[in-house]
Amino acid sequence: MGLFNNLFGKKLPVETPLDKVQDTVSSAKEVIKTDIQKEVNMSNKVKFIIDGKECTAEKGMMLVDAAAENGVYIPVLCHMKGMIPAGSCRVCTCKINGRNMAGCTTPVDEGMKIENDTPELTELRKTIVEVLFVEGNHFCPACEKSGNCELQALGYKYQMMVPRFPYSFPPKAVEAGAGKIYLDRNRCIMCKKCIRTVHVDGKNVFAFRGRGAHLEINIDKTLAAKLTDKQAQEAMDVCPVGSILRKEKGFDEPIGTRKYDKHQIGSEIEKVS
């Protein structure tokens, strides 16, 4: 499984596969039921219901991925299939068996009842998107990622006109001395995608610095200098916003003709069904 085995980029053995842990209850008032199976059949299919629609997926698959396979779009900013789930943006919050939980960190199980497209959840998701807009400095018209930006696309999806929260206009440092990469912290939403995917010599190129409201993304300049063009491009592509950019590359594709300029985010998943 290996999803939770990263210790500073080094691999640790995992003896207990993720899918052996069944229940997702942590509340004090509730009781955990676990079914520790001796044999786990990986091709186990389970049935679950999202907003009344019956879905099928492999047991243990994270809900957002399982939903996508069934043509149901659950918005995400910090998640990508196959990546260690971060569970940090919280935009994928769903109501699972009556409890609010992140869809990217909850494995599907037989009989699960999931609420996804409800006014309450839409409002929560919109709240998070708005919070992200006021927390950073997002000037879309001048951003190279405009049209390819997932945060901007969610802003459109939820018809955000102006955030309900006051802008904080925080001073943020940019990093222009990191090899082929230009790091703009003004736009960073701390999704950890770069932390989880970009490595050089088995070491993490990105990491967090600080905590709480002072949390920011940090880049190891020594390691970043070793990134190949391909790796730098991958780092830029994995960034859901315009925080990681490749130097001397940009605006190859005109704004107005980009991915989310043409289609609403999530429409590619919803088309499947």
Place this chain on the structure above:
Amino acid sequence: MEATLQKIVEKYGKDSARLMDILYDVQTEFNCVSDEAVEKIAALLNISGVDVEQTRSFYHFFTKKPAGKYAVYLNNSAVAEMMGAGEIAKAFETAAGVKFGQVTADGKIGLHYTADIGMNDQEPAALINGQVFTSLTPAKVNEIIAGIKEGKCVKDMITTYGDGVNANPLVKSMVKNNIMNNGPVLFTDYQVGAALKKVVEMGPKAVVQEVKTSGIRGRGGAGFPTGMKWDFCSQAAGAKKYVVCNADEGEPGTFKDRVLLTEKAKMMFEGMAIGGFAVGADEGVLYLRGEYRYLQAYLENCLKEMRDAKLLGNVLDKFKFDIRIQFGAGAYVCGEETGLIESIEGKRGEPRNKPPFPVQVGLYNKPTIVNNVETFCAVSKIIEKGGEWYKGMGTAESSGTKVISISGDCAKPGVYEVVWGMTLTEMLALCGADAAKTQAIQVAGPSGVCVPPSQFGRKIALEDLPTGGSMIVVGNQRNLLKDLSLNFMDFMLDESCGSCVPCRALNHIMKEKLEKILNGNGIKKDIADLEEWSNSLSKTTRCGLGQTSGNPISTTIKNFRNKYEELVKDVDYHSDFDLAASVQTSCNYVGRKPNIHH
């Protein structure tokens, strides 16, 4: 520097999982963990520099710049402020000649604020180079600074010692236990080793069953059934398992674990060994908050004595189990069990996503039980006297006793072992507080509930008012929203790991809105906004800290709405923007008076 760093890193087997210890040693040696040190440590551990920096920058007691040869960390949590920490801060600033957040030019004295240090029963209190100074007065502060200027050793400046183990030659601390109520479980006669002798005869399954029978639920605050947790872990696959004792006790107002660690350390270690026997673990880790480092020598000695008595190590020649102590370095969120595990592994204390739970994938990804100090202590007694005996006390859902820490506006602050089910009114009488002069009780710390007098008939129990131990009595003379709610929000903001968007950013927005109201610029809609936002916050965050981080605001709106309504204006719009004040600085530069035409 190079050679010293090499020595430190080698002392911990060049193991990046011991980064907390490495950084502590470096901080002690060089008075800071500089950027240069970060790079060198990274090279020695063969990990990236940003990973070392990630850990360094997460913990309050690791500093990038020198913290001062004498680093003063004054508690500025709510109760400390209520007891006069503000005056003490001024005394420190005057005597030292620098402001808080600064270090004297000669690098000798550094003044820093810190969150609750577990001394709420003897505030104002400060840590100076790890030693605790309690019940501070301006006169005492002057004495301390004079001693520092003379170059005295911090330890030598402590001349009177607290009661019990606090006076032990290995501790020599001025901290007082303030045990105000002896209960039947924890503060009672206890013979070290009796329970262990019993468990090796019982066998692991019977031990788990006995703990289940007792009905004991986690004493850290969440109240998860301990027997069930142990059962899951004992059934989890894998030969290697861990027992972790959570002694992070960071919830402002809680200090009961401090007293248990001081007076009942062996009882706790024995409980850990029992846990190890029950789930099949051979290694235990006591995760102790950095603020309690003054107990280190004593605790290490307890471990040694227990090893000598074959109560650890090769336990009674029947099973193997040993314990090491891992120190935290000032991060409340590490009290969350998975944040704690991350911290033991040398990383930032960011809570993990669940599932999987630690009983399946815990420390170093092995099945792990994480229990509170008090839980492990109680388990020793449960084994000794039986689960049925324990279950005979308390309420339907909360069996046994609870150690609570009472502080604030009462005559007898301290620790009380009480049977679950006591009402708040009874508690006030017990601690010598006048109910008529009490406007609120903050139950379970900032993440808990602010309870008004109309609800003082409620019971301290997991089914009514659950608490990990923090009980703060708030007298009528206090400004509830400013002295408590705002202080608590500052605390939550500082202590959030920052990973979840709502906890990182929404709390900040809420705190600013609370300030707006306190400044007299609030409108009615602001109250509704705060209610809505704290609701969103609780629904969308990962861990317990995040889910409850809006409670200082949401529970006071719920229970003390009139206090908010008194402050807000009944208008649709009110701007708190003061144009004249905003342009004042630039006017000063150009030597003009603001000339604004409305």
